[in-house]
Amino acid sequence: MAVNKFLVGNGAGFSGDRVDAPLPVLKTLIASGLPSAMFFETLGERTVALAHLEKRRDPNAGYEPMLERLLGPILAPAKENRIPLLGNWGAANPPAAARAVAKLAMEKGLPDLRIALVEGDDVTGLVAGGQLPVHEADAGLDMGAWKLIAANAYIGAEPLVEALQQDADVVVAGRTSDPALAIAPLAHHFGWRFDDWDALALGAATGHLLECGSQVTGGVFWDPGFKDIPDPANIGFPIAEVTADGGLVITKADNTGGLVDLRTIKEQLLYELHDPSHYITPDVVLDISQCRVEQVGKDRVALHNLRGQARPDTLKVTASFEGSWLGEGEVSVAGPNALARARATADVLLERLKVRGLDIVRARADLIGVASVHDSDDGALWRSYSGPEPEDIRIRLAVEAHTRDDADQASREVLAMLCCGTAGTGGARWRVTPRILTRSHLVLRERVPTRVIVRTAKEIAG
Incomplete structure (x- = not known):
């Protein structure tokens, strides 16, 4: 018992x-x-x-x-x-x-x-063969251009x-x-x-x-x-x-x-x-x-x-696809007039992507310490910010690109700001990571x- x-x-x-x-x-x-x-x-x-x-x-x-x-x-x-x-x-x-x-x-x-x-749990073959219906919440996602990595059932x-x-x-x-x-x-x-x-x-x-x-x-x-x-x-x-x-x-x-x-x-x-x-x-x-x-x-x-x-009669399946590339670069400014220097740095970074003609799908700049999490891609919050001026600000450039090279070249632009940027700029770093896209499917549990x-x-x- x-x-x-x-x-x-x-x-x-x-x-x-x-x-x-x-x-x-x-x-x-x-x-x-x-x-x-x-x-x-x-x-x-x-x-x-x-x-x-x-x-x-x-x-x-x-x-x-x-x-x-x-x-x-x-x-x-x-x-x-x-x-x-x-x-x-x-x-x-x-x-x-x-x-x-x-x-x-x-x-x-x-x-x-x-x-x-x-x-x-690995049902990659079923998704690759187009045998599973897409979950209704993801019906509008078109993954036709992306390469399937794997699909796993819960x-x-x-x-x-x-x-x-x-x-x-x-x-x-x-x-x-x-x-x-x-x-x-x-x-x-x-x-x-x-x-x-x-x-x-x-x-x-x-x-x-x-x-x-x-x-x-x-x-x-x-x-x-x-x-x-x-x-x-x-x-x-x-x-x-x-x-x-x-x-x-x-x-x-x-x-x-x-x-x-x-x-x-x-x-x-x-x-x-x-x-x-x-x-x-x-x-x-x-x-x-x-x-x-x-x-x-x-x-x-x-x-x-x-x-x-x-x-339910069905199990959820998460299919993962190779997406585009994410490039991220960060650099800091500190001291008096930091806000004006941070805004100028962000604007220059975004302009440099156009000057270089990089194939960028999306780009945004964030001023961490001023506005980032709740901001939009156009930087409306940090552009209109009128609160107390921070002692230091971290500028983040983020881009989505179709190729690793474009993402890498874009994110590396923060490094040039050490010599081509405003006074008191330092602490540059950058990285490139693959973006993973997911879509949910349904499969009958007996399969x-x-x-x-x-x-x-x-x-x-x-």
Whole structure:
């Protein structure tokens, strides 16, 4: 008979998250003495596309670059305490990620660590063949001129449950849905059916609240003087306590900073929800329209009245395309009359693009410290700014170009301002990066067969 309470901890909310965050979570799970699991959500839509580009460059790359750092301190204690670790850290190359985990396990003296590889999310062939309808929200996007990089379907929790049923210690997947990473260990522990919509809704809400890591424990929420949090340099990552009767409490790792209160929970619960009564995941449609939140202790918030509806017949697919090139250049001015010098510098940079006849699709200049985030491409805000003059201003030139060379030449114009610009100009830097375009498709779930392979670290390492 399953224990009434199960804990789910989160160790990462995006690629590049704090690598020291998982250990306090694991220690808290172990100290509880309760059955537990940890998951790591390290993928965004652009992250997958960039991972595919890395895989093209190196067949052994294309998975979460911080994988070894995230797992290194926790792999042995997690196995010793029978706490499975799940993650979509496979990105574009789950087999390579599984090999990396196996290598790490061998170094840690864990040759019998059981590693599950979940495959099947790559549906590039279906998109390349024009077999999938475009999602209605992206119907107006014409990608005919761009080269397809890859297409990945958001798979649900069922193959992850299959991996746990085979006693996997570590589950390596590619593009899963974020909530599926929490649904899977809960469904496995409590024996949920995959048509028990209210139970799956509980799991989806758990995953949704935890998926972004510290966003639910004070990160992003933090606004000094208005919404303060304790010890922000040591924000604790979240843990969910789920009970068989439908109870859900969100808390965080012991002896860490940050906080969990009604405000942090509400902000994360509403994050990315277009329709609170109809949040679509591959496993269930979550309805939070009647949800009630309750502070039940320090850093403890309970959620009630979560409801589920039948899952959709289709899965979302994100197709990634090679786009144009982004060129960025920055240079600073400081001291008296900085605003006038910054405006003049921005105008000269934009004029230089015309003088040189570069093939630029779009260009804009921003005066960071005056107006940038909320400005338009024509610089209306910094041109009309009449507030206090900053002590220093960073001028940013950004261009979109069809070729790397045009983007590079445009962004390098900031360097010339060190000698050809106004007085007191310095600190130039520039870079060029490929732009990734994405478009969403839909695919019938039966067209996305998954496969689960469970092997020991010793078997994988050969």
